Amino acid sequence: MTTRKISRPRNMLDLLSESAGLPDNEQTENMWLEVIHRVDEVYSDLIKYESDLEAKNAELEETQQFISSVLASVSDILLVCDERGRIIQVNAAFLRMTGLSEEMLVGAPLGDHLAEDSRARALAMIAAGVEGKVTECELRFHTDQGASDLMAVNCSTRFDHSGRRVGAVLTGRPIGELxxxxxxxxxxxxxxxxxxxxxxxxxxxxxxxxxxxxxxxxxxxxxxxxxxxxxxxxxxxxxxxxxxxxxxxxxxxxxxxxxxxxxxxxxxxxxxxxxxxxxxxxxxxxxxxxxxxxFSRTTETQEVELERIARTAANWAARSKRVQADVVFECEPGLTIEAHEGQIHQVLVNLIDNAFDATRDVAAPRIRIGINKAGDEAEISVTDNGRGLSDVLLDKVFEPFFTTKVVGEGTGLGLWISYSIVKEHGGSIVAANGCNGGAVFTVRLPMNGAQTA
CATH class of the missing domain: 1.10.287 (Helix Hairpins)
Structure with missing residues (x-):
């Protein structure tokens, strides 16, 4: 019986060895060394790429955290939409205003969160965006408590790297703050x-x-x-x-x-x-x-009872007037100041005399004289029910030689002299129109004695 020798299958390595004219073992060893060398190079490149990728990921995460912290810190509302008006991103201020979560907002149409009278304006503003141009609009958003206050919203259009419009960025704040x-x-x-x-x-x-x-x-x-x-x-x-x-x-x-x-x-x-x-x-x-x-002082100050001197001044002013007005006194009793009595008397005569003139053509002339304490000052007001003062007169009434009276009835110095006297006493005098018509002249004088302004 003849025994037949079984040979191993011939593979690519065998063929390479035969073609190279090298022994099997030597050729195989060289091939494996080359493969191992290539594997080492590939593995080294993979390690390097992995390290670079981790560094890039860390930078990206840090940048993402920075952007998120900035958006969360912005007090103005901010939301990003795509070209169809669907919400892509919102900031914390918008979440606080609407009372909704980010999951409920992202992907939803912007119009669903706008008041009915604001939807058309917002969508038109997003659709009409032009690169580099900011559009302004006033909108109202839905909140958990109803419609929000009117918001002043700026809209900037977003474009991708190829210049195609991909959406818009909206920022705004309540107009009430503005x-x-x-x-x-x-x-x-x-x-x-x-x-x-x-x-x-x-x-x-x-x-x-x-x-x-x-x-x-x-x-x-x-x-x-x-x-x-x-x-x-x-x-x-x-x-x-x-x-x-x-x-x-x-x-x-x-x-x-x-x-x-x-x-x-x-x-x-x-x-x-x-x-x-x-x-x-x-x-x-x-x-x-x-x-x-x-503004020189010629006499010493003394204690002056304001109600008494006001009644005296009213009697003096009424003597030379043909108008018999109803003069009403509303005075805090016993109110006194340290002042020059004759000068304060002159101021009141001038003011009451002008009040009589202002009510000359009134059917039921009425003059009110009020005296009361206002903090550390005594306040004297003379009010009439005449036609009042125009804005031009209010600006000029204390100017020297300015008068609305006809020639021969006034010199235009009465109110100017009154102004100088009140100023000399450290007080103030202002003219205004009353709520119910007529003019109101208010004098304030310090309670602690006369002072030179």
């Missing part, structure tokens, strides 16, 4: 304007006061001459009248008297002299008022 900020800014601006006008008025009045006080001083001497000469002229008139009475016995003299109208002249002289004297007295009073503009 309104409060604008109102605060507006009030601050008005206060600044008011302070500026007051400063300009005070400087203008101080300059005019110095100028007019100097002019008044220069006018005082010639007025004194005129005033004194009028009395002398009246004395001479009486002497001449006596002389001509004695000369009436001469017939020739009677002809001369008729020719030169001596009797008519003598009869007219008393009224002329009286008118000149009245004019001189008025000019003297005006000069005294002008001299007051130097």
């Amino acid at each position: 309104k409060r900020a604008y109102e605060a800014l507006h009030h601050a601006h008005l206060d600044l304007q008011k302070a500026q006008r007051k400063l300009i008025e005070q400087e203008k009045m101080a300059s005019l006061g110095r100028l007019v006080a100097g002019v008044a001083h220069e006018l005082n001497n010639p007025i004194s001459f005129v005033y004194g000469n009028i009395h002398t002229l009246d004395k001479y008139r009486r002497s001449l009248a006596g002389y001509f009475v004695e000369r009436r016995r001469d017939a020739e003299d009677d002809d001369l008297r008729r020719k030169f109208k001596v009797d008519a002249i003598l009869a007219d002289l008393p009224s002329l002299i009286e008118g000149m004297l009245e004019g001189a007295v008025r000019i003297s009073d005006i000069v005294k008022n002008l001299r007051r503009l130097s």
Whole structure:
């Protein structure tokens, strides 16, 4: 029986060995070394790639955490939509406003979370976006307590790397906050304007006061001459009248008297002299008022009972007026201040006198005089039911020589003098219109005595 030798199958390594003309064992060993070397290189590259990938992932996570923390810290609402208006991302401020979770919002149409009157505007704003342009709109969102306050929303369109529009980013805040900020800014601006006008008025009045006080001083001497000469002229008139009475016995003299109208002249002289004297007295009073503009004190202060002096001033003002107004006193009893009584009396006479003039054409004229304590100050108000003051008059009413009265009834110095007196006492005086019409003049004077402003 012949025994047959079974050979092993020939594989690729055998074929490579035969073709290379090398022994089987040597060829196989070289091939495995090459494979192992290649495997080591691939494994080394994999380790390097894995390390780089971990570093990139760490950077990405850190960036994602930074962006999330920034979005969570933003007080304005922020939401991102795709081109169809579906919500992709929202920030914590939007979640707080709506009272919903992020899972309930992401993927939902934006219109479902907008008030009915805001949906069309929002969708049109997202659809009409232009790269680089921010669109503004006012929207209301649904919240767990109903519709939100009106929000000022800015919309910026999102584009991908190829320039295709892929959605929009909306940011907004309640208009109430903006309104409060604008109102605060507006009030601050008005206060600044008011302070500026007051400063300009005070400087203008101080300059005019110095100028007019100097002019008044220069006018005082010639007025004194005129005033004194009028009395002398009246004395001479009486002497001449006596002389001509004695000369009436001469017939020739009677002809001369008729020719030169001596009797008519003598009869007219008393009224002329009286008118000149009245004019001189008025000019003297005006000069005294002008001299007051130097803000110099001429008398000591004393305790002044405001109700008593107000009633006296009202009686004085009513004497020379044809209007019989109903004067009502609403005074806190026993209220006193340290002041110059005559000057405070003059201020009240001026204010009440103007109130009588303001009610001249009113069917039922009424003047209210109120006196009460306001903190550390005494407040005196004179209110009439006349036509009130226009905005132009409110700005000019305390200017020197400004008057609405006809020529001969006022000099335009009454309120200016009153302003200077009140300022000299460390107080304030303002003019306004009452709630029910008419003008209101309010004087505030310190309770702790007169002070120079």
